[in-house]
Amino acid sequence: MQIMLKSLCLSLVLACLALSVASHAADAPKPYGANLFQGNFSQSGEGAAVAPGDRVVLRLWGGGLTVDDTFIVDAGGRIELPGVGPLSVAGIAHDKLAEDLRSKLAASGHGETQIYVAPLDARPVSVFVTGGVVRPGRYAVSPGDPVLSLLDKAGGIDPRRGSYRSIRLLRNGALVGNLDLYPFVRGGELPGLRLQDGDTLVVDSKGPAVTATGAVRNEARFEFFKDQATGAALMELAGPESRASHISLAGTRKGAPYSTYLPLKELAHLRLEDGDRVQFMADATGNTIMIEVQGAVRGSSRFPVRRGARLRDVQDFIAVEPGRANLKALYIKRKSVAARQKKAIADSLRRLEETALTASSSSTEESQIRAKEAEMVAKFVERAKSVEPEGVVVLDDGSNNADLTLEDGDVIVIPAKSDVVLVSGEVMVPQAMLWSEEKDLDDYVRGAGGYGNRADRDNVLIMHSNGAVSRNSGKISAGDQILVLPKVESKSMQAVKDISQVLMQVAVSTGAVLGLPFLQ
Incomplete structure (x- = not known):
């Protein structure tokens, strides 16, 4: 039974490998020129026409002309007819040749002449195709058909073995000509190799x-x-x-x-x-970068600027909403800053995990408490890892703001003017309240029902409209947000410190409070 199971497992593994290889092969680029062989050349023998080198049997009688001979079409596509001169026949379909010659003889004063004409090379010839083709064999074609017709009938070049650049035409064991398909794919150049009965077309092995x-x-x-x-x-x-x-x-x-x-x-x-x-x-540094604008603006929100442009270079192109845009609170959201904030949070979370996992216990009861705390810390860490910082770049009131060099992907935020202050976090009734110059922090917290049971009164953040953050004090302006952080409860002072740091980092980088569901 075990042997049968092992055999079945081995078969499944081999089948998976085969599917993987087949999938990879399907995704791999095809050989250059592979699209030639889709059956479009295999029908080229229909409606064959006279070509240079063809032999034509011609018999004329009456009207002062008597001819019974076989003529070879010269390189210019003509036959030299005694008593008449050169007649152009190249390109004329075999079934239209007699009609065309009769018309030309009438034009030269021999309208009473009877005519019989038969292209000797109109009959099919058999050619062997071998080497790196899909279906080697013997195929019937017209002598004037291109070599591509033969290859198409043979299923085309085998992509694993055959060469698209080294194809030989042999006649009685001797080389008649070589064919490279690349010039035809690129520019339509195809050598005029004329086929004869018994010829052999050999597709050589694929090159490098x-x-x-x-x-x-x-x-x-x-x-x-x-x-x-x-x-x-x-x-x-x-x-x-x-x-x-x-x-x-x-x-x-x-x-x-x-x-x-x-x-x-x-x-x-x-x-x-x-x-x-x-x-x-395409890894070269381009000459332009993309900038986005959000907030109280109208018109285009994304536009390109030259690399190295400064804030002053784009401010004139931003169409703001008159009377609504708070230009003094303008700030930038930057990807590189967000990445650094994300890393800082990750470092703090790593230290927090180390503290929770290495905490010592002096009794069995304390050990159980530590284990429960470690479990809750792990849940908190998992939530904190999913936080995505905004990467806010705060602009002060100085005149050097306009000199800020922009980066690709920067988002210029122009907040809308507001008459309210939002109070959220660990308060009894989070809400937005009308701003008043006479109100301070305590007034707004009281207006929100006061501090909640889990509030950390020493960690209250004021998120200003321009992205700046102040803690526990500072002037509160219209449009600001007050965030009351939760209080961390643990017997481990280091854990309290680490969790508080993470809460602060998350609040500053996202403008939101990360809850502590494990606190009782």
């Missing part, structure tokens, strides 16, 4: 290949001739976009994994190896 992805016009796997896989050649084929600035190269060198990250201009001088993967990336 390099994959290009990312910021390129042609995302594909590119094949190169031996010793010609260079960065410059890859860039010419892949066509990097204008935004591409760097490349990430991954491959193998001397049997070991190899990777590097370089500016785009250095790729041209690199020699690439079979199996290399080059990702083109």
Whole structure:
């Protein structure tokens, strides 16, 4: 039974690996030129026309002309007819050839002449296709059909084995011509290889290949001739976009994994190896940054400015709501500041966890209390980790505010004027109250029903409209917010200190109070 279970588990693992490989293969870029073989060339033999090199049997009688011969269409697409001269026949469909020649003879004064014409090369020829194709075999085509028709009938190039750049046409064991599909894909250039009965078309093995992805016009796997896989050649084929600035190269060198990250201009001088993967990336510092405006504004809320611009450079472009915008309380929300605030909170939480987990106990009863406290601290830490700081940059009343250099993603906040003061946190009835110059902190707290049972009267924050924060005292202006923090209760003084610090950091960075559900 165990053997059967092991066998079943092994089969499941192998099946998962196979699915993973298949999924990766489906996502990988296809060979350059793979879209050629979709069946569109396989029907090219229909409606074949006369081409240079074709043989034409022509018999004429009556009207002063007697001809019975086989003519070869010259490089200019003409046949030389005795007594008449050169007649152009290239490009004329086989079933329209007699009608066309009769018209041309009538125009030259031989309207009574009877005509019989038969293109000898109109009959199909059999050609063998082998090598790196999907369906090797023997296929019938017209002699004038392009080699692409043969390849399409054979299912196209096998993407795992076949070469798109080395295809040989053999006749009686001798090489007739070579075909490279890349010039056709890029510019429509296709050599005029004429097929004959018994020819063999051989698709050689795939050459060194390099994959290009990312910021390129042609995302594909590119094949190169031996010793010609260079960065410059890859860039010419892949066509990097204008935004591409760097490349990430991954491959193998001397049997070991190899990777590097370089500016785009250095790729041209690199020699690439079979199996290399080059990702083109847009990592260059741009000339513009995006700025957002929030608050009492109208019109566009996001717009680009030049890198290095200062606050004064954009203030004139911000359309504020007249009479409603509080320009004196303007502040900035910045991503880099928010990241530092997030890190500071994380550091405080780490210290808090260490304190809770390493606290010693002098009795069994105290040990149980410590364990319960540690559990509640863990819940508090989990909640605090989800806090997302706003990254407020406070601007004072000085004249140097306009010199502040803006960063990409900055949000300029212009608060709306307000006549109320919001009181929240550990008060009996959190609410907004009409601002009065005569009121102080105690007046507003009393207006909110007084301090709650869990209020920490020594930790009351005044959040000003411009993002500044004062503690326990200070002038309260219209639009400010009063936050009463909860009191931390624990036998561990260090835990009290650490939790209080986190509460303060969260309140300052988010403008909200993080509750303490574990306090009784």
